[in-house]
Amino acid sequence: MENSSVIANVTGSAVVVRGGDIDTDRIIPARYLRTVTFENLGEHVFEDDRAQGDHPFDEERYQGASILLANANFGCGSSREHAPQALTRWGINAFVGESFAEIFYGNCIAMGLPCLRVSAEDMQTLMAAVESDPAQELVVDLEARKVRYAGGAVAADIADGPREQFIKGNWDSLGQLLDAGDQIGETAAGLPYTNGFAVAG
């Protein structure tokens, strides 16, 4: 399965993006969707929020971060895959949050970007730890379902399916879907609307 690689853990420094309900319009404003590639999106990630000043993505201490720490409902709103594409082009390889919006979460899996959930309490601990020592290395450990930091570790949740896909390196959905071969046509043929309701369903 081309395009897939084993992702058992993601290691690196983290950036803290505080706030609930951060939507994909904020992650990448719509005007940057006028493009036929995803190439240059990294330059515009969070652009309008950053223009208001004091954004973590502009702070010196968070440069080079590869793990994003978020609060609840991160990535809500528009289905634009441009949002995780922009974030990963900025350098993010994994997300740890209290919760994620579903389409965003699905987009991330399709791109090989793990999203793990931790409790609101643990997130406070993690955010505080990173804010006081931003250079420290975090380990997002999919196998152990933990996020490790300099001061210890917190439990992190990821559904069995995606976890296995990342660990085995078969998160490329297209490869799996193609493997169904003839079964796709058979399922289609069994649906009455695909043949104009010519035979009773």
Add this chain to the structure above:
Amino acid sequence: MGKTLLHKAWDQHTVRQLPSGQTQLFIGLHLVHEVTSPQAFQMLRERGLKVRMPERTFATVDHIVPTDLTERPFIDDLAEQMMVAIEQNTSEFEIPLYNIDDKRQGVVHVIGPELGLTQPGMTIACGDSHTSTHGAFGAVAFGIGTSQVRDVLATQCLAMDQLKVRRIVVNGSLSEGIYAKDVILHIIGQLGVNGGVGYGYEYAGSVIEAMSIEERMTVCNMSIEGGARVGYVNPDQTTYDYIKGRPHAPKDFDRAVEWWNSMASDADADYDDVVEINGADIGPTVTWGITPAQSVGIDQALPELGDYADAERVVVQEAFDYMDFKPGQKLAGTKVDVAFIGSCTNGRLSDLREAAKVARGRKVAAGVRALVVPGSQEVKAAAEAEGLHEIFEEAGFEWRGAGCSMCLAMNSDKLQGRELCASSSNRNFKGRQGSPTGRTLLMSPAMVAAAAVSGEVADVRGLVN
């Protein structure tokens, strides 16, 4: 125990269980637009793949099209490039394209139903989060990202997690001046923007049953704003009457109706959750914040910070600061700068009719920029046949061509600076309408018209009775 429509459709469209535990689901209809597809077609090329079922795939242009000057090439170079890309991609991969010069062009979620493509019991996918709109017909309709657009193009399938079903029963009836938009804003206000995560929403009850199909589309459209992946209404005679006679309606209509009826949720279906809402509690509803759940009835005061749990207060304070509103104040009387009527939520003929009732014989207030953007060219033509455009133009609204326009401001229709916009669209996120500091108040199209002619947020009930 009986089954829900969602579970019936799920079972019948299941190709197989994937090793990941997800379901490989066959997709009956794939709708494509210019913004989320170019990268997907490129990925197909890179892997040497074709479109698996071009006959189940239809494309249009909506997000970037200008609604004033539509001559090609477009003035905006980037928009023009995207037009060229979708023209090349649809011709290379042999997919029909309802282009800007086609009478069938329009917002993807408006034209699918108009063409009769959207049908009950079907699975539908589109690279746009408001694909849930099609659930109004009893379809299971998913908004997806670009990698998944690639998956559907190449395999006509999606890898999906099973969903739970929450039945939302809206009982009683709505009084004059209360619309489908108020119903869905009220529901999201009750259940929150996160409340639907993991669920499909089934809308039911006497209020929903009494709705036209266009009103049901408004409700289903915003399911995603409540966090639900899909939203639907069980098909009934209202649904069938709408589909009958449309270009892609099944020829053997009676047989189709038989199957559609069989797909509706059983009377004894098993639900994961049931929520009841009393229609009499729903008033004209307006958002005041930066998420669609931050709304109040027009005669209610904005919440106090103390009304919220500790964890939520930061976001609520952020909303007050951004919108420049105060806890406890009322929205009625707040000056607006812009009025926008349109979008896949409220850009259909019935929406324009309700707004025109308010606009008729009145004038847009001085200093207010007011726009009407029909959801499709068909909506525009039908509205013009009834003379609605004249009502709007006489009142001082701009009458535009079809597209998404100021719903997400990818064309030149944008808010400026801190402008406050009364909008019939679906998102009040920071910066959504094109100005990074612009502000949006979501409401029904009739309420937008009321705001336009009053120059301030106003209770439409004082203008229609």
